[in-house]
Amino acid sequence: MKIILALDFGGTKLAAGTVKVGSREWLRYERRLSPANADAISDIDIMRSLIDSVLDGSKPDAIGVSFGGPVDAATGIVRLSHHVPGWENIPLKQLLEEDYHAPTSVDNDANVAAFGEHRFGAGQGYDSLFYITISTGVGGGWILNNQSWSGASGMAGEIGHIVVDPSGPICLCGKRGCVERFASGPYIAQNARELLEKETQDSPINNRGEILRYLVGNDLNLVTGQVVSAAAGAGDELAQEVMYKAAWALGVGIGNVANLMNPQRFILGGGVTKAGETFWSVVRKVARETALPEVNFEIVRALLGDDAPLWGAVALGLDVVC
Amino acid sequence: MKIILALDFGGTKLAAGTVKVGSREWLRYERRLSPANADAISDIDIMRSLIDSVLDGSKPDAIGVSFGGPVDAATGIVRLSHHVPGWENIPLKQLLEEDYHAPTSVDNDANVAAFGEHRFGAGQGYDSLFYITISTGVGGGWILNNQSWSGASGMAGEIGHIVVDPSGPICLCGKRGCVERFASGPYIAQNARELLEKETQDSPINNRGEILRYLVGNDLNLVTGQVVSAAAGAGDELAQEVMYKAAWALGVGIGNVANLMNPQRFILGGGVTKAGETFWSVVRKVARETALPEVNFEIVRALLGDDAPLWGAVALGLDVVC
Numbered sequence: 001m002k003i004i005l006a007l008d009f010g011g012t013k014l015a016a017g018t019v020k021v022g023s024r025e026w027l028r029y030e031r032r033l034s035p036a037n038a039d040a041i042s043d044i045d046i047m048r049s050l051i052d053s054v055l056d057g058s059k060p061d062a063i064g065v066s067f068g069g070p071v072d073a074a075t076g077i078v079r080l081s082h083h084v085p086g087w088e089n090i091p092l093k094q095l096l097e098e099d100y101h102a103p104t105s106v107d108n109d110a111n112v113a114a115f116g117e118h119r120f121g122a123g124q125g126y127d128s129l130f131y132i133t134i135s136t137g138v139g140g141g142w143i144l145n146n147q148s149w150s151g152a153s154g155m156a157g158e159i160g161h162i163v164v165d166p167s168g169p170i171c172l173c174g175k176r177g178c179v180e181r182f183a184s185g186p187y188i189a190q191n192a193r194e195l196l197e198k199e200t201q202d203s204p205i206n207n208r209g210e211i212l213r214y215l216v217g218n219d220l221n222l223v224t225g226q227v228v229s230a231a232a233g234a235g236d237e238l239a240q241e242v243m244y245k246a247a248w249a250l251g252v253g254i255g256n257v258a259n260l261m262n263p264q265r266f267i268l269g270g271g272v273t274k275a276g277e278t279f280w281s282v283v284r285k286v287a288r289e290t291a292l293p294e295v296n297f298e299i300v301r302a303l304l305g306d307d308a309p310l311w312g313a314v315a316l317g318l319d320v321v322c
Numbered sequence: 323m324k325i326i327l328a329l330d331f332g333g334t335k336l337a338a339g340t341v342k343v344g345s346r347e348w349l350r351y352e353r354r355l356s357p358a359n360a361d362a363i364s365d366i367d368i369m370r371s372l373i374d375s376v377l378d379g380s381k382p383d384a385i386g387v388s389f390g391g392p393v394d395a396a397t398g399i400v401r402l403s404h405h406v407p408g409w410e411n412i413p414l415k416q417l418l419e420e421d422y423h424a425p426t427s428v429d430n431d432a433n434v435a436a437f438g439e440h441r442f443g444a445g446q447g448y449d450s451l452f453y454i455t456i457s458t459g460v461g462g463g464w465i466l467n468n469q470s471w472s473g474a475s476g477m478a479g480e481i482g483h484i485v486v487d488p489s490g491p492i493c494l495c496g497k498r499g500c501v502e503r504f505a506s507g508p509y510i511a512q513n514a515r516e517l518l519e520k521e522t523q524d525s526p527i528n529n530r531g532e533i534l535r536y537l538v539g540n541d542l543n544l545v546t547g548q549v550v551s552a553a554a555g556a557g558d559e560l561a562q563e564v565m566y567k568a569a570w571a572l573g574v575g576i577g578n579v580a581n582l583m584n585p586q587r588f589i590l591g592g593g594v595t596k597a598g599e600t601f602w603s604v605v606r607k608v609a610r611e612t613a614l615p616e617v618n619f620e621i622v623r624a625l626l627g628d629d630a631p632l633w634g635a636v637a638l639g640l641d642v643v644c
Contacts, residue, residue, distance in 0.1 A: 152619075157582065260484060
């Protein structure tokens with residue numbers, strides 16, 4: 001019986017699991033939050049204890065790893081983490097191979113999650129797809145011809161930084177009007193806060209944003225993407241406007257990508273996609289209007305949720321061992 | 323000695339050539355303009371006479387075909403031509419295989435030209451590239467992992483219909499602000515004509531556009547992309563503004579594509595790219611600003627010119643026979 005060890009180094013959490021080759025259920029599975037002051041060394045230490053626990057004395061036949069940041073997939077060397085310091089140039093594949101004596105494959109989380117959805121989720125049976133995660137950031141991973149495409153230097157998939165409105169607000173990347181600037185959770189919250197502040201000054205008796213204010217007890221610091229989404233669902237017009245713009249940006253991005261790459265499916269995951277049917281119908285409508293009439297595609301929900309990277313890591317391990 | 327027969331069904335011209343396997347020179351080569359009232363049958367008739375001439379009694383070992391319009395590459399069935407009527411659902415691969423008794427491979431001209439530049443031109447030694455042709459339209463073809471990627475239904479590469487300015491002018495596809503709406507030859511001409519008409523009304527003593535007017539003897543119907551480009555080179559500010567906007571749109575499109583797919587090279591061909599160094603430097607600067615800092619790429623000139631599709635057809639034929 002061959003065993004695959006799957007690891008997920010997320011920005012804020014760490015997870016490890018084992019599966020038997022051929023099985024679609026976890027043999028063992030553990031997840032732990034990264035501490036607030038985590039660095040690469042502490043993350044690796046925590047992961048080692050998770051690994052020891054899920055291996056429970058057995059030896060893995062292959063290891064698959066999802067890493068939350070840019071990775072050179074060919075060498076398995078991490079470039080950096082945008083969330084946790086100290087990951088610069090850590091040879092993660094080599095470290096794991098030396099410690100656990102099993103062939104190891106490492107890739108970026110968006111690519112690995114795409115691989116997971118392709119093998120075990122909403123992408124089964126499709127040979128081309130683009131997986132998009134819309135949460136703290138907006139990123140994606142490609143499957144083309146049934147293979148992962150991560151770009152010449154591992155940077156493919158950055159749909160979050162496609163410009164959809166050159167006269168839009170400035171994004172953290174320095175450009176104006178990126179998809180992420182409208183559609184990520186933190187920017188949805190920021191856009192709502194800014195509208196609330198502006199509208200209160202402009203017309204204090206306006207009742208737009210009333211539900212949103214109510215939900216955060218009038219403390220604008222408590223506005224999150226999730227709260228904006230809830231307020232929109234409850235009929236708050238200001239929140240609906242912000243969510244519309246998020247869905248619009250995502251729809252334009254997806255339509256542009258459809259024209260450029262013509263994949264069969266777009267698979268959307270991440271917290272923001274829990275925003276309800278109105279959000280989804282705007283995404284689908286705008287994407288359809290943006291794509292050429294001859295370009296066909298489907299936009300569907302991810303099936304694996306937060307476990308997509310870990311199941312993708314299983315798929316990486318399977319490809320090493322089989 | 324094995325012989326490859328290469329065919330190019332362009333929108334306005336037809337070409338055929340033969341090469342020996344291993345050679346990079348044409349054995350024979352013929353090109354003819356399509357008549358004004360051409361249809362699929364007349365184009366096929368003309369092509370047959372070109373084929374007879376270049377084969378000169380010999381038998382081809384494989385046939386590669388570039389077709390100017392959407393093709394189902396798997397079956398070799400043409401969907402349609404946007405320029406020549408009667409091509410709907412013509413089984414071109416089957417027709418040629420029956421007539422010339424040689425295995426045949428057919429694909430869309432942008433994909434085939436990308437393949438040509440990859441094998442024989444500016445893409446030699448690069449395993450990922452996007453070839454863009456900027457002339458009557460703006461389209462492209464992908465090489466990823468040294469293979470052509472033409473999309474789930476053969477529609478990949480439509481960078482011309484990526485939206486770069488949602489409040490821009492309306493494109494023939496119905497959307498606003500597509501790359502093609504700013505950067506194709508006919509739209510460059512139209513944009514210049516419209517500016518000339520508008521500025522003359524608004525401020526008749528303005529001397530912007532004077533060189534452009536001079537070049538066409540004040541007959542605005544004679545304005546073409548090429549003339550606008552020449553006027554810009556000669557210092558005409560109105561023409562420079564139009565060319566800047568074309569280069570800007572192309573640069574935004576390329577930067578977006580770099581973020582999404584991270585290819586090593588962008589290879590640019592087509593009449594508009596003859597616009598001179600100012601045009602190229604704007605394209606490069608805007609693309610660099612649009613792409614994330616970690617995303618590296620080069621933007622280079624196509625090397626094969628109008629023969630890119632025919633050399634790509636040679637490459638298709640070589641893949642069939644070798």
